[in-house]
Structure formats: C-alpha cells, structure tokens
Amino acid sequence: MVAVHRDWSPFVVSAPGKVILFGEHAVVYGKAAIAGSLDMRAYALVTPRTDSKARMVLPDIGVDVLFDSHTLPLLSGTELSHPSEVEALVPSSISIPEGPGRTAVLTFVYLYGCIFAESDRTTGFTLCVRSLLPVGAGLGSSAAFNVALSATLLQLTGQLQEEGVSASDRKLINQWAFHGEQVAHGTPSGIDNSVATYGGFLKYIKGEPSVNLESTHALRVLITNTNVPKSTKALVAGVRALRDRYPSVVDGILDSIDSVSTTAATLFQSTSEAEETLEQQMQDIIRINHGLLSTLGVSHASLERVREVTAARNLASKLTGAGGGGCALTLIPNGMASGDVDVVARELEGEGFHCYQTVVGGGGVAIARNVDGKVTVEQWLADTMERHNSPADGDDGNVYGRAVAGFATLPAAAIAVLKPE
Numbered sequence: 001m002v003a004v005h006r007d008w009s010p011f012v013v014s015a016p017g018k019v020i021l022f023g024e025h026a027v028v029y030g031k032a033a034i035a036g037s038l039d040m041r042a043y044a045l046v047t048p049r050t051d052s053k054a055r056m057v058l059p060d061i062g063v064d065v066l067f068d069s070h071t072l073p074l075l076s077g078t079e080l081s082h083p084s085e086v087e088a089l090v091p092s093s094i095s096i097p098e099g100p101g102r103t104a105v106l107t108f109v110y111l112y113g114c115i116f117a118e119s120d121r122t123t124g125f126t127l128c129v130r131s132l133l134p135v136g137a138g139l140g141s142s143a144a145f146n147v148a149l150s151a152t153l154l155q156l157t158g159q160l161q162e163e164g165v166s167a168s169d170r171k172l173i174n175q176w177a178f179h180g181e182q183v184a185h186g187t188p189s190g191i192d193n194s195v196a197t198y199g200g201f202l203k204y205i206k207g208e209p210s211v212n213l214e215s216t217h218a219l220r221v222l223i224t225n226t227n228v229p230k231s232t233k234a235l236v237a238g239v240r241a242l243r244d245r246y247p248s249v250v251d252g253i254l255d256s257i258d259s260v261s262t263t264a265a266t267l268f269q270s271t272s273e274a275e276e277t278l279e280q281q282m283q284d285i286i287r288i289n290h291g292l293l294s295t296l297g298v299s300h301a302s303l304e305r306v307r308e309v310t311a312a313r314n315l316a317s318k319l320t321g322a323g324g325g326g327c328a329l330t331l332i333p334n335g336m337a338s339g340d341v342d343v344v345a346r347e348l349e350g351e352g353f354h355c356y357q358t359v360v361g362g363g364g365v366a367i368a369r370n371v372d373g374k375v376t377v378e379q380w381l382a383d384t385m386e387r388h389n390s391p392a393d394g395d396d397g398n399v400y401g402r403a404v405a406g407f408a409t410l411p412a413a414a415i416a417v418l419k420p421e
C-alpha cells in the first residue's frame with residue numbers, strides 16, 4: 001500500500017483548455033493533428049477534511065457530491081473492458097446527475113478507483129474545480145478537468161514529485177487523464193488531454209508520444225463560440241459511420257487532412273519565410289482544412305456563418321474541435337490592430353455568438369503546493385460565486401472576466417504558479 005501524506009496543506013492545480021488548429025477527426029484514425037493550449041484554464045482547489053470522505057464540487061455545472069470513500073470500487077484497471085463501463089460500479093448511494101455533471105461523477109469514480117487502488121483511503125479531501133472554459137464547445141473543458149482531477153488524485157496518493165511537475169509526472173498525469181477522457185468520450189484520440197498536460201503547440205499522432213513544435217511564431221486567434229451545443233461522441237460516431245459506408249472516399253479526405261497538418265507543422269517551425277508569406281499560407285490551409293471537415297459532415301450553419309463574416313474581411317476561419325456547433329477559430333494576422341479585431345468580434349456577437357481574443361501556446365498543467373493553510377473551499381467558492389452572480393458596477397456582463405476576478409482570492413503564491421505564461 002502506498003503511504004499517504006497525513007498532514008498536507010491545500011493545493012491548487014490548473015490545466016489549460018485547447019484549440020485544435022488542424023487535424024480534428026482525422027486524428028482519431030492515426031493521422032497527424034496540431035493543437036495548442038489556450039490561456040483559459042480549469043482551476044482545482046484541494047483542501048483536507050477531518051473525515052475520510054471525498055467531496056467534489058463543480059459549481060459551474062451544478063455538481064456537489066460527497067463520496068464515502070470506502071463504498072467506492074477499487075479498480076486495478078482490468079475489471080472493465082472499457083473505462084466507460086464504470087457506471088455499473090457506482091455505489092447505489094450516489095445519485096448520478098444528468099448532463100455534463102454525469103460524466104464528471106463517473107470519471108471521478110473511475111479515476112479514484114484506479115489511482116487510489118493501492119493507497120490508504122482514509123485521506124479525506126474536498127476538490128472544488130472552477131473552469132473558465134465553456135462546456136461542450138470544443139475547447140477541451142473535459143480534458144482540462146480530467147488533467148486537473150488526475151493530478152489531484154496522484155498528488156494526494158504521493159505519486160508525484162514534491163516540486164514542480166516533472167516530465168515523468170506529466171506522463172503519468174496524461175495517462176490517467178486519457179482514461180478519464182475514455183469515460184467521457186468513448187474513443188478519444190488523446191490529443192485534448194495531451195495539450196492540457198503539456199501545453200504549448202503539439203503535433204499529435206495517436207499512440208505516439210506528442211511532439212512539442214517549439215514554434216517560432218506567436219499565434220493570435222479569435223475563438224468564436226457559436227453557443228450551439230454539440231456532442232463529440234455523436235460527431236465522432238457520425239464520421240465513423242460515413243467511413244464505414246464509403247471507406248475509400250473518406251480515407252482520401254482523412255489523408256488530405258493529414259497533409260494539411262504536416263504542412264502546418266513545417267510552417268510553424270519555418271525560419272526562412274517572411275511572416276506575411278507564412279500567414280498567407282496558414283490562411284490557405286485553414287480554409288482547406290475547414291472545407292475537408294465540412295465534407296465529413298461535421299460543420300454547422302452557425303460555423304458557416306462565422307466563416308462568411310470573417311471571409312468578408314479577408315480572414316480565414318475553420319471549425320475547431322468536434323464541430324457540429326461549438327467553436328470556430330479565426331487566424332488574426334500579427335499586424336491587425338486589436339480595435340479592428342474588436343469590430344469583427346462585435347459583428348459576430350451580433351449574430352448571437354461569443355468571442356474571445358486570445359494567444360495560443362501557454363503552459364500545461366501546473367501545481368501550487370502548500371498554499372496558505374487558511375484558504376477554504378467555502379471561502380473561495382463564496383467569493384467566486386458572488387462575482388458570478390452580482391456583477392460589479394461597470395462590469396461588461398462577461399462571466400469569464402468575473403470568474404477571473406474571483407480567482408484573485410486564491411493566495412498570491414498559487415496565482416503566481418498557475419498563471420498561464
């Protein structure tokens with residue numbers, strides 16, 4: 001049995017969301033994809049309890065569950081033929097919520113069962129996760145949650161190093177987060193959890209270690225959330241069904257998407273081309289990639305609208321993530337004034353969408369250990385919720401901005417470590 005640190009101080013874990021720049025869907029079939037981390041993150045505050053229970057509070061999706069640790073199954077990882085079958089093992093005393101909370105509870109039961117399998121279960125804790133990532137929008141909110149949850153459970157069972165997050169820590173966190181993604185999405189490629197773990201820009205091929213692209217180019221993007229809900233699982237299944245019906249046609253499209261990603265990786269690392277030429281080439285392959293995805297049936301009228309509005313200003317957009325609604329990304333040329341970007345964003349918001357101007361490529365999972373012993377989940381929660389519910393004067397109504405303000409109530413030491421670079 002792995003010994004657990006009996007006396008431990010609260011700690012905070014944060015993990016970024018992701019944006020898939022090129023190669024979504026094709027990545028499920030072993031093709032290359034390129035993704036980058038966002039400066040929008042999930043933050044988990046973990047505090048000790050005096051009993052041996054485990055409480056998980058996810059206020060953004062209405063989850064507050066208290067688990068009696070001794071009723072949770074202990075898993076060696078071999079009891080189930082697939083992690084998504086965990087539902088059968090959830091104790092009857094737990095009422096499983098509907099919606100995204102359902103997946104979060106199932107994932108918790110699975111990852112707790114595996115990661116605590118060899119550990120003393122008397123370590124009581126409260127885990128509270130607040131996320132700045134919209135749920136179900138293709139920005140990797142579930143992967144950021146799974147990475148934060150895996151890192152939390154590994155930290156609680158003494159399986160991580162005591163300082164920073166080492167390369168072997170990241171490998172372990174990423175492996176477990178992938179299983180969490182399997183509970184959530186069935187057959188994920190693993191790209192989302194890899195970006196949330198490692199950060200930066202990654203070239204990813206399923207089953208191979210991801211390659212950090214060490215990009216020489218900053219990437220400004222406008223992310224547009226169409227606010228149209230989508231199911232990654234259903235969209236991935238839809239592409240699979242199309243491929244089953246027309247294997248050679250669909251394989252040709254998937255191969256073309258692979259070439260798009262490989263070309264993009266070369267562009268990212270190029271030092272010889274002038275910036276304007278590179279931007280032009282990047283715009284070309286963004287347009288091509290969107291067209292290919294659209295032929296796979298994963299676009300949506302709302303995504304086509306984003307493409308039209310931005311194309312009218314010579315900007316290139318593509319869907320990002322699973323499609324079917326969710327988010328689009330638009331490349332912002334480095335020379336474009338942010339006032340001009342605001343004009344485009346306002347036009348898109350006039351269509352009922354929500355826009356975020358952001359830079360891609362910040363840090364991956366971060367852990368701030370031994371944060372001020374006085375911090376409590378209740379205090380943190382009360383403050384962040386208060387800001388969510390009662391905007392200050394002059395507040396622009398942006399929940400994202402209010403939540404960020406709420407995080408400032410965490411101890412300064414935690415904020416310094418967790419701030420995206």
Ligand code: MEV
Nearest residue numbers: 024025188189190321322
């Ligand atoms: C979802 O963000 C990306 C997909 O390629 C699915 C996956 O990679 O697991 C659609």
